[in-house]
Amino acid sequence: MVKRATIGDVAADAGVSTATVSRVLNGGAVTEAAATRVWEAVARLEYTPNALTKGVFAGRSSTIGVVIRDLSSPFYLDLIRGIDEVAAANDSLVMLANTFRRVDREVAQVRTMDEQRVRGVIVTTGEATDGRTRRMAENDTPCVIVARTVPDAPPGMHSISLDNAEAGRLMAVHLAGCGRSSIGVVTSGRRPSQIQRTAGLRLALADMGLPLPKDAVTVAETEEEVSDAVGALLARGRVRGEPLDAIVCTTGRLTVAVHTALTARGIAIPGDIAFMTMDDFPWAGALGITVIAQPSYQMGLRAGELVVDRPSGSVELVFAPALVARTSCGERQKA
Amino acid sequence: MVKRATIGDVAADAGVSTATVSRVLNGGAVTEAAATRVWEAVARLEYTPNALTKGVFAGRSSTIGVVIRDLSSPFYLDLIRGIDEVAAANDSLVMLANTFRRVDREVAQVRTMDEQRVRGVIVTTGEATDGRTRRMAENDTPCVIVARTVPDAPPGMHSISLDNAEAGRLMAVHLAGCGRSSIGVVTSGRRPSQIQRTAGLRLALADMGLPLPKDAVTVAETEEEVSDAVGALLARGRVRGEPLDAIVCTTGRLTVAVHTALTARGIAIPGDIAFMTMDDFPWAGALGITVIAQPSYQMGLRAGELVVDRPSGSVELVFAPALVARTSCGERQKA
DNA sequence: CTGAAAGCGCTAACAT
DNA sequence: ATGTTAGCGCTTTCAG
Numbered sequence: 001m002v003k004r005a006t007i008g009d010v011a012a013d014a015g016v017s018t019a020t021v022s023r024v025l026n027g028g029a030v031t032e033a034a035a036t037r038v039w040e041a042v043a044r045l046e047y048t049p050n051a052l053t054k055g056v057f058a059g060r061s062s063t064i065g066v067v068i069r070d071l072s073s074p075f076y077l078d079l080i081r082g083i084d085e086v087a088a089a090n091d092s093l094v095m096l097a098n099t100f101r102r103v104d105r106e107v108a109q110v111r112t113m114d115e116q117r118v119r120g121v122i123v124t125t126g127e128a129t130d131g132r133t134r135r136m137a138e139n140d141t142p143c144v145i146v147a148r149t150v151p152d153a154p155p156g157m158h159s160i161s162l163d164n165a166e167a168g169r170l171m172a173v174h175l176a177g178c179g180r181s182s183i184g185v186v187t188s189g190r191r192p193s194q195i196q197r198t199a200g201l202r203l204a205l206a207d208m209g210l211p212l213p214k215d216a217v218t219v220a221e222t223e224e225e226v227s228d229a230v231g232a233l234l235a236r237g238r239v240r241g242e243p244l245d246a247i248v249c250t251t252g253r254l255t256v257a258v259h260t261a262l263t264a265r266g267i268a269i270p271g272d273i274a275f276m277t278m279d280d281f282p283w284a285g286a287l288g289i290t291v292i293a294q295p296s297y298q299m300g301l302r303a304g305e306l307v308v309d310r311p312s313g314s315v316e317l318v319f320a321p322a323l324v325a326r327t328s329c330g331e332r333q334k335a
Numbered sequence: 336m337v338k339r340a341t342i343g344d345v346a347a348d349a350g351v352s353t354a355t356v357s358r359v360l361n362g363g364a365v366t367e368a369a370a371t372r373v374w375e376a377v378a379r380l381e382y383t384p385n386a387l388t389k390g391v392f393a394g395r396s397s398t399i400g401v402v403i404r405d406l407s408s409p410f411y412l413d414l415i416r417g418i419d420e421v422a423a424a425n426d427s428l429v430m431l432a433n434t435f436r437r438v439d440r441e442v443a444q445v446r447t448m449d450e451q452r453v454r455g456v457i458v459t460t461g462e463a464t465d466g467r468t469r470r471m472a473e474n475d476t477p478c479v480i481v482a483r484t485v486p487d488a489p490p491g492m493h494s495i496s497l498d499n500a501e502a503g504r505l506m507a508v509h510l511a512g513c514g515r516s517s518i519g520v521v522t523s524g525r526r527p528s529q530i531q532r533t534a535g536l537r538l539a540l541a542d543m544g545l546p547l548p549k550d551a552v553t554v555a556e557t558e559e560e561v562s563d564a565v566g567a568l569l570a571r572g573r574v575r576g577e578p579l580d581a582i583v584c585t586t587g588r589l590t591v592a593v594h595t596a597l598t599a600r601g602i603a604i605p606g607d608i609a610f611m612t613m614d615d616f617p618w619a620g621a622l623g624i625t626v627i628a629q630p631s632y633q634m635g636l637r638a639g640e641l642v643v644d645r646p647s648g649s650v651e652l653v654f655a656p657a658l659v660a661r662t663s664c665g666e667r668q669k670a
Numbered sequence: 671c672t673g674a675a676a677g678c679g680c681t682a683a684c685a686t
Numbered sequence: 687a688t689g690t691t692a693g694c695g696c697t698t699t700c701a702g
Binding site: 016017018019020023028029030031034053056057058059 | 671672673674675677678679680
Binding site: 001003046049050051052060061063071072081087091093094098105109111114115117135138139256259260263282287 | 390407415422423426428440446447448474618622
């Protein structure tokens, strides 16, 4: 094994002090002659500076920590791409951790990021990590909480989220506009974003005189549970003699599962039932699925910027959802 | 801003030396009484150890570096999930960098990983970074090159790839089995994996007496170029009076684009033309698209293990592709 | 412009 | 079992 050259080796090889080497590497006042000799030594010894040591001295590393609940969701992929874009533009790297949707891991991963003295963290975790992130903010480490707002956030702690109630409203209006009146919802549970979307949907529906009874909303945590949830919705419609004419999914994570549950039962979309869901995705166009899109890439960009730019105070960014109408709700096509 | 407590602060608060603190934190011989006082001090001061410093001392950090060419490809997402799984199981983190398909960034990102003194790197980069990774391997940093093999790899430098020729062969056999004989190919260019897949396809086709002329293979680097490539293929068929009855895409990255180009022209799949592509993806089932799947998650797992387990010598892992037959090639359905 | 020396926060001998 | 001491590789005063 070849031992790595240290700054001391370079200094010795170039016949200068380590201070001088550090100066030519980081831009200080040095004579041209010295600089040349140092660069030659760097090349000869294949010197690669140790970023860890720099970090120790600076008190923090230059990498951005990102903690994601579910790497397989397309929303998060685009978010990460946005963050990475900002990181790359700032000679920074992204340190990534997936929590596999487990709270204990969320806490552990955020702590690890803190231990790594990251430049800032961007997390999609729940309230369980708020104690830690608050403290990190106090310790001068910017924190960005994605996908929910944070009450009484201290300076340095920011949030980026979607206007979820508006997302729900958009769904209601679009469905009503497509002539649908008996709507069923598949949602994924306790998270504030999910609840707000359903609430926004219900409210807008009510405004139009369309009720959304409690049992028209079913919860599915996992893809496996989706088929049952859809089945329950369908059965409810049959019993009441008021068959469902639309199904809404409030999370992009379960889109495939809901779509599959529907088509597997031989249900035609939108012939039998209209379908719309959250988050745009590459195949949505090909499949004609109408969605409420989040600007996930933009959100990643802004999250990265909050870490890099360190605005004073606490900033709360709420993004607007956008309807992308296709054909899955029986939209009447333009001439 | 609250200043972070150091190990010295904890030691002072607990009335012991820093060495003792270090021992209770990392497991050494200490009296119960001392340990208790230290843990109390840790809690009181909200001490969070500095992983950077540990890394300096150990000569390397505990994070795994991953350099990806194109974060938007589903193959890489699954690869990352596999790597992250191994990392999480080893108290490690993943440091991620996207290169946006630019060679200069590949080189820069791999260098940055080296500077970070990562535990090991997993890269999907081209030959341009081989100099650096070879040196890293010599410096005792395991390197795993994904998606191509490496000639004369030194110890510590490993490769994980797909049997691309076999992938091409599987495509040829399947298409022939579905009664197709005039095949067009959309490929994405110069990379060895692409070339090998096309070569494997051509060879197997030739064995069955089906030629694959040069102009039946078109290259598209970007999604924008796909439509033209598909158009050229179609036009060629018309001119020769031997219309295409199948189109093959050799990269998962362009699947959506090729599919869209076909359907946008009003071409029925598989009625008019059979279609198959590389890499399975969540919606393939819903769309009935037949694919050659790579075990991407498994590949990520193995890549992570190579970094963590540090086998001596150079290991070269070649994974077998698998045909996932659906309906897009006009497969005759089983009774 | 340059070098000597102190120190960033932590670990690991080496004594005691 | 515990404290003292010497670094890990680098940056940064502070003299010269």
